[in-house]
Amino acid sequence: MEKKRVLFFIYQMGGGGAARTLLNILNNIDRSKFMPLLVTLDYDGSYEKYLDQDVKFIKLKTKRLRSAIFPLAKVIREEKADIVFSTIPNYNTIAILGNLLSFTGAKNIVREAAFLGGSPAADFKLRLYGLLYKFSSRVIALSNGVKENIVKRYKVKREKVNVIYNPVDIERIRTNVEEGILPQEHKTIFAGSEKVIITAGRLVQDKDQQTLIKAFADVSHRLDVRLVILGEGELEDELKHLAERMNVADKVFFLGFQQNPYVYFAHADVFVLASKREGFGHVLSEALATEIPVVSTKAYPGAGEVLNDGEYGLMCEVGNAEQLAEKIYETLTWTEDRREQVIQKGLERVNTFHAQTIVKQYEDVFMKTLNKTY
Incomplete structure (x- = not known):
């Protein structure tokens, strides 16, 4: 079976929880089925040294998130990505726009880790994210509570959201x-x-x-x-x-x-x-x-x-x-x-949160998205 190319996009591989989650997925994803690629902005992150050697790592030549859209689109196109995976709303926005402008058939999968919103201004912003998420194939929620928040405040259809807990290495x-x-x-x-x-x-x-x-x-x-x-x-x-x-x-x-x-x-x-x-x-x-x-x-x-x-x-x-x-x-x-x-x-x-167990759940979502079995 031809390996599926999964492009992971994040601002930087810094010391936060989002970067740690991506690190666990990148290092544990089944190499017989997937070829992982990491793309960040032009920053040095503390988790970079823990990346497995076979993970292709590309840094875009910009430190501004909004300036990353076209360079990211170019990488998606050149690397022939099958899936573009991102996490955190601002980064998800750039990943979706970059993928749209790559003019490829790559699928967007976005991940939400935080319980956001509550004020009218914040809820309105989440609605805007939700409108953009309509261009993604799947939304991953970090917990059942986060899923309910995505459905309620982002107005994303419930059946489009999967719950996958954080992997623990x-x-x-x-x-x-x-x-x-x-x-x-x-x-x-x-x-x-x-x-x-x-x-x-x-x-x-x-x-x-x-x-x-x-x-x-x-x-x-x-x-x-x-x-x-x-x-x-x-x-x-x-x-x-x-x-x-x-x-x-x-x-x-x-x-x-x-x-x-x-x-x-x-x-x-x-x-x-x-x-x-x-x-x-x-x-x-x-x-x-x-x-x-x-x-x-x-x-x-x-x-x-x-x-x-x-x-x-x-x-x-x-x-x-x-x-x-x-x-x-x-x-x-x-x-x-x-x-x-x-x-x-x-x-x-x-x-129950073992990295290998959780990463298999991500692999399942990736394959079902590509095979259009959702």
């Missing part, structure tokens, strides 16, 4: 845990008798580290604890000032973006996600893979789907610092037997 995570070494200056944070709470994510409003710091302050009155925050963002100074006001600044450690966050997870006692909303909550599944208990807010719609509404990790209401503190305290005071039981159950859950 369990083997790579385990290798990073086993071979990873904490920097010398960070080892002391985990070396004491204190319990360590850890979180990871951009320091932005949606991730709501403010509620986590307040909950941590509550827990610190009852247990000897430390809080490690991985990530960068515009709210770093504000969060540090909050920790000072809560009198826990000496127990909260802002360690920035880490290339290997998994070794940090494995050294901690509980992973906590305090987000207001999550399309999926990929970091929750990754934390489960590092064999650490997790606590999360009911960040709609994804967190509940990852943890099956609390079956695989304790959950609380969004923005409720008191509830979050109770769930963290409960987790940190489990017996060893209870803790191990929860960890094993979490490993069973994360196996």
